[in-house]
Amino acid sequence: MQQKIVLIGGPGTGKTSVINELTNRGCFCMPEISREVTLEAQKKGIDQLFLTEPLLFSKMLLEGREKQFLEANKSEQEVVFFDRGIPDVHAYMDYFKTDYPATFFEKCNLYKYTKIFHFSPWKDIHITDNERYESFEETTEIDRFLMKSYTDLGYAIINVPFGSLKERTDFVINSLACEL
Template sequence: MQQKIVLIGGPGTGKTSVINELVKRGCFCMPEISREVTLEAKKKGIDQLFLTEPLLFSKLLLQGREKQFLEASKSNEDLVFFDRGIPDVHAYMDFFKTEYPATFFEKSNLYKYSKIFHFSPWEDIHTTDNERYESFEETIEIDRFLMKSYTDLGYCIINVPFGSLKERTDFVINSLACDL
């Protein structure tokens, strides 16, 4: 049975670095798509789609993450890693106090993941750029909403300890070893 593994956490917590390391190690991974959505909007002249049209941005993210989930399900891979999952979408909407359709939550209940690995806010590695503009304080608050969204859906969350990229990636892999 295929395992779908999600890496969650606020912005700048090291998820994508670990995903990239997993790819280097030959793992099948689905990348974070929010940067792609943001860059597509910039091509159309919208500087920060999430800030100007958060509901549209979130609908595009939801569609993209649902597509990733379905693509993973069609693959022959036993193990698929996701850089963020579907529940992240409504967690962010809750953080920004933006109303959204019930389908956001319904999709989170429809598409279930096997395991959730959480990356806590870590000030030593937190950075901002043109697509990641959240301050460290905002990252802490977003992280609370992410944890709530996943625990409300009944997920057991595995916390990834701070450490080097190798240590963190090894932790994820070793935590799955008994399941393989």
């Protein structure tokens, strides 16, 4: 049975760096798609789509993450890593106190992951850029909403310790090794 592994945490916590390292090591990974959605909107003159039209942005993310999940199902890979999962979408909507359709939550119950690795906010590595505008304080608050979303869905959360990129990536791989 295929394992679907999700890396979660607030913005700037090191998830994408670990996903990139997992890819470099030959693992099958699904990248974060929010930057792609944001960059497409910026090409159309919308600086931060999530801030101007959060529901549209979130619908696009939900569709993209659902597509990734289905692509993973079609693959013959034993393990697939995801940079964020479907529950992240409603966690962000809850953080921003934005109403959303029931389908956002229903999709979380329809598409289930095997393991969830959590990357805690870490001030030493947190940076902002064109697509990541959240302050460290906002990252910490978003992280609380993410943790609540996943635990409310019944997921056990595995916390990834602070450390070098190699140490964090090794931790994720070694945590799975006993099950592969």
